[in-house]
Amino acid sequence: MKVKKDWLDQLSQIELPKSYFVAGQYAESKHTYPITNPATAEFMVNMSACDEQEVNQAVEFARTVFKSGVWSNLAPRERKQKLKKLAELIRENAEELALLETLNVGKPIQDSLNVDIPGAASCFEWYAESIDKIYDEIAPTSNDQLAMIRREPMGVVAAIVPWNFPLDLASWKLAPALATGNCVVLKPAEQSPFTALKLAQLAKQAGIPDGVLQVLTGLGHITGQALGRHPDIDCLVFTGSTETAKKFLVYSAESNMKPVWPETGGKSANIIFADADLDQALDKAIFGAFYNQGEVCSANSRILLEHSISQQFIEKFIEKAKNIKIGHPLDPNTQMGCLIDRQHADNVRHAIEQAKVQGAKDYVIPLNLDEDLDPTTYIAPTVLTGVTPEFRIFHQEVFGPVVSITTFETQEEAIELANNSIYGLAASIWTKDIQKAIILSKQLLVGTVSINTVDALDVSTPFGGYKQSGYGRDLSLHAIDKFTQLKTTWIQL
Ligand code: ADP
Numbered sequence: 001m002k003v004k005k006d007w008l009d010q011l012s013q014i015e016l017p018k019s020y021f022v023a024g025q026y027a028e029s030k031h032t033y034p035i036t037n038p039a040t041a042e043f044m045v046n047m048s049a050c051d052e053q054e055v056n057q058a059v060e061f062a063r064t065v066f067k068s069g070v071w072s073n074l075a076p077r078e079r080k081q082k083l084k085k086l087a088e089l090i091r092e093n094a095e096e097l098a099l100l101e102t103l104n105v106g107k108p109i110q111d112s113l114n115v116d117i118p119g120a121a122s123c124f125e126w127y128a129e130s131i132d133k134i135y136d137e138i139a140p141t142s143n144d145q146l147a148m149i150r151r152e153p154m155g156v157v158a159a160i161v162p163w164n165f166p167l168d169l170a171s172w173k174l175a176p177a178l179a180t181g182n183c184v185v186l187k188p189a190e191q192s193p194f195t196a197l198k199l200a201q202l203a204k205q206a207g208i209p210d211g212v213l214q215v216l217t218g219l220g221h222i223t224g225q226a227l228g229r230h231p232d233i234d235c236l237v238f239t240g241s242t243e244t245a246k247k248f249l250v251y252s253a254e255s256n257m258k259p260v261w262p263e264t265g266g267k268s269a270n271i272i273f274a275d276a277d278l279d280q281a282l283d284k285a286i287f288g289a290f291y292n293q294g295e296v297c298s299a300n301s302r303i304l305l306e307h308s309i310s311q312q313f314i315e316k317f318i319e320k321a322k323n324i325k326i327g328h329p330l331d332p333n334t335q336m337g338c339l340i341d342r343q344h345a346d347n348v349r350h351a352i353e354q355a356k357v358q359g360a361k362d363y364v365i366p367l368n369l370d371e372d373l374d375p376t377t378y379i380a381p382t383v384l385t386g387v388t389p390e391f392r393i394f395h396q397e398v399f400g401p402v403v404s405i406t407t408f409e410t411q412e413e414a415i416e417l418a419n420n421s422i423y424g425l426a427a428s429i430w431t432k433d434i435q436k437a438i439i440l441s442k443q444l445l446v447g448t449v450s451i452n453t454v455d456a457l458d459v460s461t462p463f464g465g466y467k468q469s470g471y472g473r474d475l476s477l478h479a480i481d482k483f484t485q486l487k488t489t490w491i492q493l
Contacts, residue, residue: 002095007109007330010099017100017193018045020217021200022054023061024210029054033190033219038106039329039338041374047193050218055185055226058214062156062183063232065211072153072181076132079179083128085206090121093202097167100194102329105163106338106377107292109330120171120199123475126459127175130477139488146491151484153181154259155234158227160248161196162240163189163340164295164399170196172463172474173237178212180483185233186215187224189240191340193217220244231256237482239263239297241397242423242468261472261482263297263464265397266425268446269418270300270454271408274309276430280452282313286320288428288454289403290381293339297469298426300454301398302387304417307407314385314405318363321381328370338377339400345377348400352382355393360384360404389420397423411436415443424466428454447473 002010019026029048036043050058066072071079090097097120098112107116139147159173166188177184188196193215200215216223224244227233228251236258238248245262252260270288272281288300305313329337339345356362363383369375379400387394387404394404408414418427428450429437441449447465450456457463457475464473473479 001332004328004331007099010095011103014096014099016045016103017197018047019197020048020050020054021197021215022058023214024204026197029218035104035191035193037103038191038341038377039373041376044103047190048217050216050223050226052222052226055216055223055230058185058216059156059227059230059232061211062185062214065209066153066155066183070209071178071183071212074181076179079181080128080132082207083124083175083179086203086208087121087125087128089202089206090117090124090199093198094118094121097195097198100198101167101192102337104192104194105166105340106329108334108337110332110334111292116165116168120167123168123171123459124175127179130480131179134477134480144493146493148489148491150487150489151180151480152487154483154485155182156232157182157184157483158230158233158236159184159186160224160227160236160238160240161186161188163192164292164297166192167195167199169239170199172479173239174213176479177237177483178208180480182235182483183212184214185227186213187227188215188217190217190219225251228252229255233258235259235261235483237261237472239474241265242470245470259482262470263472263474264468264470266297266299266423266465266469267302267395267397267421268298268300268423268426268428268455269302269304269421270428271304271414271418271430271440272306272309272313273414273429273431273433273436274306275432277432277452278309278313278316281430282316282320284428284454285317286324290321290324290336290401293336293379294401294403295340295399296455297397298448298455299399300426300428301403302394302418303403303405304414305405305407306414307409310405310407314383318365318383321363321365321383324365324381326367326369326378326380328373336381336401338374339379340377342374342376344399345379348379348398348402351393351396351398351400352384352402355384355387355391355404358391358393359386360391360393361386389417395421411440415440419443419445422468425464425469426450426455
């Protein structure tokens, strides 16, 4: 296994990307913004920041390439081969991609290497393998008519993604969009463009024609907004905050009414009954709350405990949280890295302070950071007990290693608490009584209910939410719907 020094040596041998990727080539923008390493506060690069004109050029090129048919008219089997090649190249370049991801966002290198990068490769492979196995339809019209219902690509798709799982979430959008024949303009989050830029090069190497995948780096309110308002984008897919998703709905309404598919925030409840396997529930509750520094839209950030087990559970939970190894993201022993940037970490600290002012009791696991790390972006796992729906933290998506604990007496109360949220992304139920779990799962207003696990997820199952968690569904064959138009062709016989 590579140790921190090996990763630092590898880093010294690669050139960090700083150009955006347009028409099959890297290009320098007129404008730039600085990117620093969130773990160490070291300056890394001045990244290209695309302006409206650069966005327009990329969209125009995407349109030309889409119309030319070099991608959209390929037989699905041919697109499949190129996307499978891309998956293979991602695997071949896994170490470099993992290094880039960890440098950008501060997540543990072992997570980048074993979860994020292989996850992206599998996603491309899965959609590549699906696309030549999906049939269209013939409608049950009368005998003297033949009505064919065919899926056609949307055309030019914009994908706007966040910084918590940069390559993974990009691949959730790109893989089905590309498999169905669209041209995609991807805008990574300003903090985390490195892996998307490397991916563009790998896509070219895989034989995907120039202009089918372009990566525009830049700031949300400039580059992102220009894409959102662009009159020649046919569809926009988004993962990020609920607040920004609402802006994209406005951009669409004020421009060409492009369909916008948001996948947004969450405040997922982890409901633990007294009859659960508590050892398993404890391990998974730690994972659900603190994995990826809690920077997960479906993080189980509200634990709802049946009152009779609450004291025992909280004590053990805090003991377990103390074992999480917090440290340098490039150290392979690190289980929790830093947050994305100082401003976000300050917001998280503020949310904790507010909860304490409202009366929550906090247990903060002590931080022991090495000198080469920036303490302003690190936040220790924090457990807030005594939280009720009157607390702001019960409702607020904190997006950090902060979990609040609320107790309940009855099943009805548990469901009422879980559903008391503007969000509805996910929930978990822990009980050995499967009958009870299934009945309750139907009452939860969320996109995914995990029973006796947390945050269950697979490329074959849809991921998305109810309410203000957005209505876009990523993953599974259902994601194909977002990227295709239904066309009816009617023949009178
Ligand atoms: P987070 O809160 O997770 O940082 P955001 O919703 O702010 O999520 O960001 C998700 C994506 O949306 C990023 O790519 C970001 O650049 C983009 N974005 C942020 N603000 C805007 C905006 N006003 N208009 C368009 N895009 C934006």
